[in-house]
Amino acid sequence: MKAVVVGAGIAGLVAARQLGLAGWDVELLEKSAAPRPDGYMMDFFGPGVQAAERIGLYPRLAAVAYHVEAAEYVDATGRPTCSLDYDQFARLAGGNVLSLLRPDMERAALAALDDVAPGRVRVRYGAPVSRVWNDDFGVRVAVDGPPNVTIAADVLVGADGIHSGVRARVFGPDEAYLRALGMRAAAFIVTEPLLNARFRNRFILTDSIDRMAGLYSLRTDEVAAFMVYRDATGATGHQPSGSPRERLRREFAGLGHAVDRLLELCPEHPYDDVVAQIVMPGWQKGRTVLVGDACGAVSLLAGQGGSLAIAGAALLGDVLAPVATPAGISPALAEFERRWRPVVEEAQAAGRRAASSFLPANRAQRLLRRWIIRASHLPGIDRLIARRIVGRIAK
Numbered sequence: 491m492k493a494v495v496v497g498a499g500i501a502g503l504v505a506a507r508q509l510g511l512a513g514w515d516v517e518l519l520e521k522s523a524a525p526r527p528d529g530y531m532m533d534f535f536g537p538g539v540q541a542a543e544r545i546g547l548y549p550r551l552a553a554v555a556y557h558v559e560a561a562e563y564v565d566a567t568g569r570p571t572c573s574l575d576y577d578q579f580a581r582l583a584g585g586n587v588l589s590l591l592r593p594d595m596e597r598a599a600l601a602a603l604d605d606v607a608p609g610r611v612r613v614r615y616g617a618p619v620s621r622v623w624n625d626d627f628g629v630r631v632a633v634d635g636p637p638n639v640t641i642a643a644d645v646l647v648g649a650d651g652i653h654s655g656v657r658a659r660v661f662g663p664d665e666a667y668l669r670a671l672g673m674r675a676a677a678f679i680v681t682e683p684l685l686n687a688r689f690r691n692r693f694i695l696t697d698s699i700d701r702m703a704g705l706y707s708l709r710t711d712e713v714a715a716f717m718v719y720r721d722a723t724g725a726t727g728h729q730p731s732g733s734p735r736e737r738l739r740r741e742f743a744g745l746g747h748a749v750d751r752l753l754e755l756c757p758e759h760p761y762d763d764v765v766a767q768i769v770m771p772g773w774q775k776g777r778t779v780l781v782g783d784a785c786g787a788v789s790l791l792a793g794q795g796g797s798l799a800i801a802g803a804a805l806l807g808d809v810l811a812p813v814a815t816p817a818g819i820s821p822a823l824a825e826f827e828r829r830w831r832p833v834v835e836e837a838q839a840a841g842r843r844a845a846s847s848f849l850p851a852n853r854a855q856r857l858l859r860r861w862i863i864r865a866s867h868l869p870g871i872d873r874l875i876a877r878r879i880v881g882r883i884a885k
């Protein structure tokens with residue numbers, strides 16, 4: 491059996507590996523010329539942890555994880571206003587939380603393709619998929635070259651992220667499925683030895699209204715920066731016009747020296763995208779199935795994007811592994827959706843609940859957030875807060 495997987499993000503890499511291990515032939519097509527270096531720190535907990543342990547990916551992830559002691563909110567002078575103990579957060583989330591840089595997660599998943607027999611999974615970077623044909627007899631995708639090629643397969647896995655082109659072509663336009671949560675998020679990495687030395691092992695977050703900048707010191711002289719701000723571009727999450735770097739400089743002026751310095755060093759094209767969820771009535775059509783953010787983005791507010799990408803892709807691999815004839819494909823894909831949808835919906839609900847405290851809209855909401863964080867060490871309250879943040883896991 492043969493699969494084409496579109497998108498070599500975390501979900502696509504894991505789906506390709508699992509199918510390859512099960513003996514499928516896999517073409518993994520990625521539009522970027524190389525693995526993308528962008529992205530911030532991601533909490534890795536919940537279903538992805540069990541899945542990563544089961545498929546043998548966990549040691550590779552643990553090897554690149556960072557040790558975070560606390561998330562510390564600061565005012566414009568850099569003085570802490572409140573902080574959240576990370577070990578406690580880890581306990582509440584079920585005990586096993588890794589802090590991973592997004593590109594490190596992706597590189598670990600790419601390296602894990604070495605576990606597959608040579609030639610089973612062919613990864614092509616610089617291979618944007620521009621067209622898709624999907625019917626009950628198979629799938630074909632067109633890759634814009636050079637060279638321009640068309641690839642036929644038994645199954646098409648759309649793992650091409652929140653703005654999935656596979657979804658647009660097979661299921662319909664973004665507008666039908668993308669639920670914007672009223673914010674944008676940006677992330678970039680800069681080399682800054684002084685800031686790096688000043689903030690070790692802590693997430694630093696500005697205790698600000700309608701916008702929040704965060705930073706984290708990496709192992710080298712680098713600092714990972716993260717910025718979330720209100721989005722006035724409407725419900726569909728269309729990309730606003732103009733330079734994202736200039737927009738960030740405008741939006742984040744006046745938040746203190748550290749943020750000013752990050753903005754000074756910000757690259758011309760940082761990662762900058764709408765904070766949104768993807769909500770769809772069905773993830774399978776003919777021989778096409780979606781996985782990861784493409785069908786069930788939960789948003790960074792749920793803190794589980796990477797975890798669910800791994801767990802969902804691993805499950806997709808499990809259900810397709812025993813399929814040996816085309817007749818088995820549709821029932822396997824239906825089984826994937828039946829088992830996976832409740833987990834995604836739970837995480838999406840947790841993400842929506844987190845929206846107001848994540849980015850306070852006024853002073854009262856900011857005070858409430860401070861109170862919640864300070865109260866988080868009290869027995870009983872801590873579980874309520876964890877439930878609000880991580881959903882079912884904290885039960």
Ligand SMILES: Cc1cc2nc3c(=O)[nH]c(=O)nc-3n(C[C@H](O)[C@H](O)[C@H](O)COP(=O)(O)OP(=O)(O)OC[C@H]3O[C@@H](n4cnc5c(N)ncnc54)[C@H](O)[C@@H]3O)c2cc1C
Binds near residue numbers: 521528781
């Ligand atoms: C550059 C980048 C930075 C990110 N930073 C953060 C962050 O800081 N915090 C956070 O919580 N989440 C971040 N995310 C989102 C996070 O990676 C996902 O929520 C999660 O990992 C699920 O991943 P995914 O594999 O489903 O989708 P993605 O990680 O979005 O991967 C989709 C892949 O598909 C590729 N692709 C898209 N269209 C095509 C096409 N037509 N042909 C071929 N390939 C295509 C993309 O280039 C991408 O590599 C980021 C995503 C990206 C792409």
